[in-house]
Amino acid sequence: MSCDVANAKDEFQRHILMAYDNVDKLLRLEEKVDKIKMMPDKVDEAKNLRLEHISLQRTIDEQIKNGLMKRNVIIDEYKRRKNNTCGHIGKTPNVECAKCSETKLSAELFSSKEPKKWISSITPKNEFTILIFYRGTWCGNCAIYLREVDHCLVQLRQLGAEVYAICSQSQVYVDEMKEDTKVGFELISDPKNALGKKFDIKITNKNGNSFKVMSRIIKSALGGTDNYDPHHEDGIVQPAVVILKDEEVMYKWVTPASINVGYGMFERMTPSSIVDIIRFHSVNEVSSNICKTLNMRKQSIE
Incomplete structure (x- = not known):
């Protein structure tokens, strides 16, 4: 990672985390206004709180705007690489890759299958299957993270792994994310969070406080200040990585759902760590197969 990208990432994270902190304050402020707005002796206080609310919302919008500017710098640089x-x-040069076509088809078939059946249909085709759970088009760090995974895609595929990224947004937004990031792996729409539930990934309930905070961040990122709702039918899946080997979970990482990491926007498993885990198990599997072969030869000689 270049110094410029590293600095941009630090600035992006700083702006966004400040926005999260301020949204939390904004919600508490709204609760306070609701409690006193009907009290005749609290009219002036309610008015001052509303003015404070307007000022705080403007600050949040500015922080989100600054964060998104840094996010775009990072994405553009990653696209360049x-x-x-x-x-x-x-893969044959200048010929459409059959494996890419197969992977794209398998992603398109997800919506027509139960998650268990879908997993059973894709895992035999790869040595390892990597599922990346991300939050959505509105999550600036999700786009950055998917680009970073894409940067390691050649290494992962040379080790026999295939990558799928899963989000609870509807297909139109998943397609939008694919177009925005230009990643080489497939993105899947899972509005019911079926895969998240299957692998016991934390899902942010739409009635919970963390969803309320994220909804304001999302709406601000999209240029409004109302409550946000329609993009996630059944809550927001927490960022996570699941690595499968023959349908079995070989490794799972779930980002902590705390406000100091943007309810999962930051502190994710690094793509280089994913490569290291795949390489470790790949090497050990080869070693194990060599040992089995040597033992078989030894037994046949004896």
């Missing part, structure tokens, strides 16, 4: 190859083993 994009891999020129898909990374699939056996």
Whole structure:
């Protein structure tokens, strides 16, 4: 990572976390206004609180705007570094990759299958299957993270792994994220959070405080200040990484759902760590197969 990108990431995170902190204050302020707005002796106090609310909302909007500017700088730089190859083993130059076509088709079939059946249909085709759970188009760090995973895609595919990214937004927004990030792996719409529930990933309930905070962040990012609702039918899945081997969970990482990391926007499993885990298990599996072969040869000689 270049110094410029690292600085931009630090600035992006700083602006967004300040916005999260201020949204939390904004919600508490609204609760206070609701309690006193009907009290005749509290008219002036309610008026002052509303003015404070307007000022705080403007601050939040400005922090989100500044954060998104840094986010766009990072995404543009990552796009500039994009891999020129898909990374699939056996890919013929200047010919459409059959494995890419197969992976795209498998992603499109997700909506027509139960999660368990879908997992059963894709895992035999890969040595390892990596599921990246992300929050949505409104999450600036999700776009950055998907680009960082894409930067490691060739390494992962050369190790026999395939990557799918899952979000609870509807398909139109998933397509929008794919177009925005230009990643080489497939993105899947899972509005009912079926995969999140299957792998016991934390899901932010729409009636909970963290969803209320995120909804204000989202709406501000989209240019409004009303409550946000329609993009997630069944709550927001927490950012996570699940690595499968023959349908079995080989490794799982779930981002902490605390406000100091933006309810999961920051503090994620690094893509390089994903590569290291795949490489570790890949090497050990090869070693194990070599040992089995040597033992078989030894037994046949004896």
